[in-house]
Amino acid sequence: MAEEAEEKPRITVIAYSRDDFLSRKVSSMKEVLEIEGYDVVWANVDTVEAVPEIMEALNIHDRPMKVLRRASTHARVFVFPDYLFLILHQVYEIDGGLKRERIGLLLKDNLVVTVQEIQGDVFDPIRESIREGEGLFRERGADYLLFALLEAIVENYVPIIERISSKMESLEAQILSKGEKGVLHRIHGLRREILFMRRTIFPLLEAFRKLELEGERFFTEETQSYMGELHDHVLEVLEILEGQRELANSLVELYYSTISMKTNDIIRILTVVSTIFIPLTFITGLYGMNFRYMPELYWRYGYPASLLAMLAIAMGMLAYFRKKGWI
Template sequence: MVEEAGEKPRITVIAYSRDKFLSRKAESIEEALPVSGYDVVWVNVDTVSLVPELRKALGIHETPMKTLRRASGRARVMVFQDYLFLLLHQAYEIDDGLKRERMGILLKGNLVITIQETLGDVFDPIREGIRKGEGLFREHGVDFLLFAILEAIVENYVPIIERISSQMEELEARILSRADEGVLHRIHGIRREILFMRRTIFPLLGAFRKLRLEGGDFFSEDTKPFIDELHDHVLEVLEILEGQRELANSLVELYYSTLSMKTNDIIRILTVVSTVFIPLTFITGLYGMNFRYMPELAWRYSYPAVLMVMLGITLGMLAYFRRKGWI
């Protein structure tokens, strides 16, 4: 949902410790940030229009904010002395395909700030787990919350990939039963979606590798193994995408192979029909030359005899073709 003119950006604040929890909305960055007495504070901003205010309030470098506001920015990790900045992309399914949305994530002290382009995200299970005290959220610090946010973004790619796999299975069955141009159009659409997802996910490999190597000081020893799993998870997703890309290419080959086989069937049938009519055309042509002296024409049974000969030739040729397996 695009932010409407005049609509105030939505800012939500979630703060928690092992034995207490706070959730509220704020009207401005200045109102959202002063939260004390909690181990972890998570501020979510549903617009990039407040980036200048965030930069001013937190005293962070200009480069991360410029990266976030740039529409063509790739996923990346920036490590500074006292804070981390990550740029990632959420992926959503819409009516006419897939949509990608930039998301900035800032980790500083006990504070995590997520900055989104529009309202709506994939973090409701995290919010619910924090509110109910489920899982490991209340037992760990802000670094575990950052991991959970990153994991949720990666996990959200999986249903999209599973849907693509399901569509390709349906297309394979359709190709084998009845291939048409609509099938080929859908295959090319799926190939574009696979390429879209690969362009979205592939930069995460480098980003998470840098997070492990250069951002280790921001994570406790208990959380570091989870960060290591992120890189492996992304690698697994990319391997699935690569398999899907190869399968999509195979579907194109299968489509053209099936089309070629059907064309060959048609040509074979037309060839059989043409071959059968060659001797019949010869006979009818012979007796259509209007020669004056053709003794058999005076025979009373010449006409049915010729028809029987033509029928015998036809049946004989069809039987021969069938025995050869041509029809």
């Protein structure tokens, strides 16, 4: 019996009113529904394997739950006569990359249910505020809690985007100072992360718009004023991402421009060296023909004079190139 209990999905319940608070772990949704006497009940489920049990206990439609269990789903909002169901994505940085996790949020009467793929989320500040009685949570209903959960998910995108910006600034400095080959690979990696974040966040615009228009009856007038801020916040995040995408593209152009400039510098130096050696090669070739009647061949100072002449030509050409600003 103990092994069967351990296999059941872990459900964490937080129930609260203005002056009361309850936090406990239960093993089934039936236990959640038995909790009474609180204004708001929040059940957090750590696995999507509990979906069938949630459907049966709450008597909800199977369509949103099927969508939640699909790995390729994007942000969605389902509005039914007596409840709301939303599907969003939490994003985490893992092993230098980004990972996306589906999360379902259900609002029905005074009950909020969050269903996650794995244990761990971005809601700890909300739990702490409810526990300590901070903010408006104890004074508002379940609709305000749903808004706060949505806002926490969107807010979590911001530090990830800021770290991407910081990485791009660092890469820009490396390009200007060194222009290493590995920099281009890292730029393309950041571009993939930006596209990953954009694909995750962009569907939220339509989802929050639908929530604001069709889910109006599920929110009090006070909470409705906050819902518009969610849509605006997503727009701001997308604008930041668009700026980062343009910056990433400009970094690629800057990288190639830097490489091109360095290549031009190398070619210019090689051209100068080659140009200096043209007259020197001519002189050595001329006297390397070894014709019998070349008067300088039997001159005592012919060899040092030739060397001095070639040195003078080389120095003169170097001075001329420097004056022209070519080196």
